[in-house]
Amino acid sequence: MYVAVKGGEAAIDNAHRLLAEARRGDPAVPELSVAQIRAQMALLVDRVMTEGSLYDPDLAALALKQARGDVVEAVFLVRAYRTTLPRFGASVPVDTGVMAVERRVSATFKDLPGGQVLGPTFDYTHRLIDFALAAEGEVQAAAEAEPRDDAGHCPRVTDLLARDGLIEAAPPDDGTPPGDLTREPVDYPADRALRLQALARGDEGFVLGLAYSTQRGYGRTHPFVGEIRVGEVAVDFVPEELGFPVPLGRVRLTECQMVNQFKGSGAAPPQFTRGYGLAFGQSERKAMAMALVDRALRAEELGEPVASPAQDQEFVLAHCDSLQATGFVEHLKLPHYVDFQAELELVRRLRAEFERKSEPVEMQEAAE
Template sequence: MYVAVKGGEAAIANAHRLLADRRRGDRSVPALTLSQIAGQLALAVDRVMAEGSLYDPELAAMAVRQSRGDLIEAIFLIRAYRTTLPRFAATRPIDTAAMVIERRISATYKDVPGGQVLGPTFDYTHRLIEPEMAEDAPVAAPARRDPPEDAGHAPRVTDILGDEALIEADGEGKGAEPADLTRTPLAFPASRDLRLQALARGDEGFLLGLGYSTQRGFGRTHPFVGEIRIGEVEVEVDLPEFGFPVVIGRVRVTECQMVSQFTGSKAVAPKFSRGYGLVFGQLERKAMAMSLVDRALRADAFDEERRAPAQDEEFVLAHCDNVQATGFVEHLKLPHYVDFQAELELLRKMRKAAGATDETVSGSKGDVEVVQ
């Protein structure tokens, strides 16, 4: 029989002290600083900011350190902290066309206006562990190259296609007040702005799997990467006392525009459709997956039958949030003594009613005794 657990508070306090000890690690090794985490583990910090819905590299680095590198735990910490912050205003939509570009590639046009800018990327590495990673080896500075003559003019690829009316128009819902997922519970059917918010906060791995599924036939997404661009954009707010927008800072974002298959009708000439992804930091895999799923979720807009998981709005949006998923899965390891005792008693009554008399149950690893 089970007995009540005693001394819970003392055990929890000790668990916290042990956690702090393990977090610090070997005392002979210098502790990680926030600047080291933000600078050298920047992609992890970017993910925490993106899925935590709060742009603050130092705070995200602090969460990564506190969580011992468990990024979902760090995202949870950022989300919790975010709820304590006052909200002063809503910014103007950021202008990604005016981005200070660090990386910009297109899989649709080789000689795209503004040029291809590879930037920092793993795309062309050999995926081999480098021995230099074992020590603090010096790093050579990148070679300086003159930018292309038209580098100051880098129109988005989808705008180039739009000028020829070859792709559906951008700006669905333009002018309407956007929904706020952090203040309004998710309801179905969801508007596209609400869907994009949910996807931007969604778990990268979950969205990656769904995006992959659309490419393997579980959805109607057969895309080209129109463009991925990474860089800093200005954030502006309207201040009534000034009468004009004021720049309050810059944020680094990744934008992905997917060019997908044709759509059209008797009244409308065939055009490419599009999927969109925009996230904090340098997270192009996340932005790509987001844009693939965004296009799949727009099935109704193109009179497509919803048959694949990535096209099921309620399935995707209700399960893509890793903080909610973590809470629901990890709560299973918390005490369920009373519930289990109830299930155990019910099972005994059912077996008794069925006249079960077997004393053992044969399993693949031998006989397991059943206590009655």
């Protein structure tokens, strides 16, 4: 049990003043603006939005500035901010099928209707430090080309496979409203919609590690990237007073369709199975890891043995949230003086007993 302490107000105030100065750093170096963070640390901003579970690039950039670049602390700030706001409702489900694609790659088919576009990617770079970036300089303008006729129409790879029945269909929309873990605590077993919500806001490192574990044999799923697409989609919301879907604006998303090992039975012909990932911004690693873990968590549904951590939904869902994890780990550094005094007392008593029992019998007699 944690017993509160009090005192230290002046020291705490001064520590926070010191923090403000440390955050600013050397005053001879120009201060970072929120706009600079948003534009030039864009993937970090995307990560804070994804794990903060709030799409607001300016807010995420400000949180990063306040947190001195600490991702989990920035996520904490974003999550705390959202609790101060009313919820207007839920959006119309976004349609990633009509995304304005900025990047789209497939590891399963080289020729796709709509084509593959690399977009702004680190893939195929040499990962050599570019010392030229240490100096300020003009950037060469991006190349342009006339989009081909089919560029505006990018059917999902899973739709192409589904035409021939080679892949399972996505679970149909039966009109049941999905659960919301920000409103009710998770009850196990959690359905796939709730699991995807938890994974979407889960810590990238944790989800990535679990995804990797499935590749190394702890719950193998034999995955292929059917498709990754990055781009903007419109978000619509139906306000009660208007009764029609109002366009709120566009958000950038990353979607990953994982195509996994097939399954068949006496009754059903073999079909590929699927895992799904969706994240705010350009967050490919997160979307891929999410899709792998989504598939691993379907083990029971697909009749596979549940034997590995990535297949254990209670293990995954209860530990994937960086804010919950950091809260419980980091609270250990707060004063636990009363707790510890009690433990200290107990250890001293046990040691005294131990010493009394281990004294040689003659010595005890002599002492008496």
